[in-house]
Amino acid sequence: MSGADMLSSTIEKLVLANQILSNEGILDAFGHVSARNPDNPEQFLLSRAVAPSLVTEDGVMLHDFDGDVLDKAYAPYAERILHARIYKARPDVQAICHNHAAPLLPFTVTGVELKPIMHMAGMFYDGIPVYDEGEAASGMLIVSASEADRVARALGGKRGLLMRGHGAVVVGSTVEEVVMSSVYLAANAEVQYRAMQMGTPKFISPEEGQAAMEKNFRPIALGRAWSYWVDRVKSKG
Amino acid sequence: MSGADMLSSTIEKLVLANQILSNEGILDAFGHVSARNPDNPEQFLLSRAVAPSLVTEDGVMLHDFDGDVLDKAYAPYAERILHARIYKARPDVQAICHNHAAPLLPFTVTGVELKPIMHMAGMFYDGIPVYDEGEAASGMLIVSASEADRVARALGGKRGLLMRGHGAVVVGSTVEEVVMSSVYLAANAEVQYRAMQMGTPKFISPEEGQAAMEKNFRPIALGRAWSYWVDRVKSKG
Amino acid sequence: MSGADMLSSTIEKLVLANQILSNEGILDAFGHVSARNPDNPEQFLLSRAVAPSLVTEDGVMLHDFDGDVLDKAYAPYAERILHARIYKARPDVQAICHNHAAPLLPFTVTGVELKPIMHMAGMFYDGIPVYDEGEAASGMLIVSASEADRVARALGGKRGLLMRGHGAVVVGSTVEEVVMSSVYLAANAEVQYRAMQMGTPKFISPEEGQAAMEKNFRPIALGRAWSYWVDRVKSKG
């Protein structure tokens, strides 16, 4: 693909990712998904400030690592700096989702560690840290470069992070990986909550989790899931 | 805007608020949303007695602080006096929602205090009192001026109040604020319930809550959410 | 209304009641709603054996107190005798719903008494007995007159009864009452479950429950709810 084709294909995928994650209940009026610019690793693509289900290709804008918008004049998301600093800190990351999925929130406030209990969430095999270093005056949003840097440090090399009383950050090597990871992180939280109410669950081991991730991220599995999610978006009208 | 335009715009918004809160599961066949008359602060707008999803502009009627209907002959809601007395007691309040949202009800009967645990419910940072001074013969509805006055006193200067075995009252400075507050009060109850089953949660502080409220009530955030909720109403029908 | 008009209006209402309770998640492929024949109190109307959402006016058949079908040749429900014996034992009952609503089932097997905790379920103010006298060989279905008589005795003069590991029976003076009672019995079970996980809830008193029932069964309230449920059935198709 030419650079223009890759950019246009990434934008198309990003719009779908927003619609999918809204349709699957991971995002509501808030939260966002971004992708690194395939043509320039120091930039990323993120919608203007609209609800994820209403994101359009035209509204996707190029941002730099300071969170500045480079190509359009629409109002940007307040938390774009969160994406910016993670792309800066993590060259391996190609896509990011920030969401407030309800099943995750209890794990952000209780000290109970969220960890893979089902094979579909195996990609989080090396842990999901909890960030709780926010300044009260920011209203728990991540709107300053310094706070976004702290979040990026807390995330380290992991695929997911929770923010106390706020939500999650999920990162990956492709937009599809991030969508799958976000969907099954919330599913895992549901199962883990219930299992812990019932007794002392046996979690999946890091080795099992990593092997499951490798199976689930094969193109045939990831593509099957993507087609399913897209069909659900399309068939609802 | 002229007075007529403001009135007509408020009625239009009120109809949408009813449809939104029904569609989001906050209202079912019962509950209601009202708005103060923008042209006369001693009056408020409330639908005739129909289910919120079936409210129409034509059915919205002007009521006074005694709950009397001023301009139309449709049958009014039995609990209109609840709205009347809160508007009388609270000049700052421009809109009110009364709902029976299921996640709230356990907090009305257990003595467990409902309080902000997630940033989207930060607007309730100064507390959510529980009203339990009803007379048995009223069937737990608020149908007398004296009882409505007691509810208004229990509410005080707060943004939300629970009524034992019945539901909630949510107030705000705009219809949009009341819709957002009602949606996230129920969401907060879901998260708090689960977090308390898991352990001893860390709630958000009043300072964090107030700062979050200020972020969430910015026109760009409130407008984004409103567009999302309206789109969900429109796209289902 | 003439007898023919009353019969036809009851059948129409019964079809809607089946569709409503299916749409509201109270019935799935199983369960049924019946009504006494307005022209002959020793007969009742019940669909042929199809899923409630697929009930049609043509499929509604007249049954007598032995469960025999009087007017049509379609295959009847196996549990029609349950309806028959309750109509026989309770001249005040004009309509019956038998359902397996999921939130009710835990209350059928744990010895935890289901009782009104929210005003919308006030109609169950005098208690909800649990029936557990089935013969193992019947597979927990109520298919014999003797077992149906035992269920009717366990129900006594109440508005609702649970059957261990099976479901519920809800009765009332009109089809509309039975629909409202069935919807809010399940809603009450949801709230009560959660409240009991949180602590020791304050239930509504029999006096409060009865007063709430009287408010909720007023034609203006029952009619408002009916219109809402019908609109939800119509607007999904």
Added chain:
Amino acid sequence: MSGADMLSSTIEKLVLANQILSNEGILDAFGHVSARNPDNPEQFLLSRAVAPSLVTEDGVMLHDFDGDVLDKAYAPYAERILHARIYKARPDVQAICHNHAAPLLPFTVTGVELKPIMHMAGMFYDGIPVYDEGEAASGMLIVSASEADRVARALGGKRGLLMRGHGAVVVGSTVEEVVMSSVYLAANAEVQYRAMQMGTPKFISPEEGQAAMEKNFRPIALGRAWSYWVDRVKSKG
């Protein structure tokens, strides 16, 4: 029916079973349903590797007991060997569903035995074993003949089995039985979870369960449920 008619009718039913179980929330992008070839008991029918909701008649392929595809060139499911080895070990089994239904997962990791608590799940009256002999490197998927053989042994003569951190296998004598069993196994898990949170539930006895199974598997009951599920699939699209 001729052999060709039986094959074509089984394929049609299999496509519907996939769509039904997806629509009822038992399957998502993953999981699958298969049926034994009515013309050759050493072969079975299973879709190519697509999400269950997107299965088509054209995509259904014949597989043998080694999991090899016999008639088409589409990419097969990685876990087809799981189906193959159960068909080999269990000549009585005519259909199999493998699913990851969320309510089942906590029972796979906690040592809490899942067992019939409601009559609709009576078919599992003789127990539901838990399989936990996977090799970490397989990522919890069943992709080797030796592991599939171990699963088949753990299943024994039962109708259902859970796999730790992964999901369930449900088998039966017809596609319809497997659909009904899969739907109510998840429903039973929901009820059992809640009942165990509330106290010490009374489960249904093996005798009650078996009798209930016989009632629920009568053609009139199974057919009623099948028509209901098909109607839900059709009426949403």
